[in-house]
Amino acid sequence: MAEVKAQMAGTVFEVSVKEGDSVTKGQTLIILESMKMEIPHEAEADGTVAKITVAEGDFVEENDILVELA
Template sequence: MTQVKAQMAGTVYEVSVKEGDSVTKGQTLIILESMKMEIAHEAENDGTIEKVNVAEGDFVEENDVLVELA
């Protein structure tokens, strides 16, 4: 299992996937907004979304697990 973690603290701006979705390496999964910047979090490899741990509007800390990829 691969965990996609927040690169910095911020607010979840967009969740582009849901549990059960198939994704490809490089596909944007989550976009965080921090200090008026949008930071895209991408799949590190091909797989299936096992769990989405955040929703749009949630505040996350650096290294929080956003998505679990199987």
């Protein structure tokens, strides 16, 4: 199981996938907003979205798990 973690603290601006979706390496999964910048978080490998642990509007800390890929 691969985990996509927040690169910095911020607010979840957009969740681009849903559980069960197939994703490819480099595909944007979540966009965080921090310091008025949008930071995309991408899949590091092909897989399936097993679990999304955040929702749009949630505040996350650096290294919080955003998405789990199977």
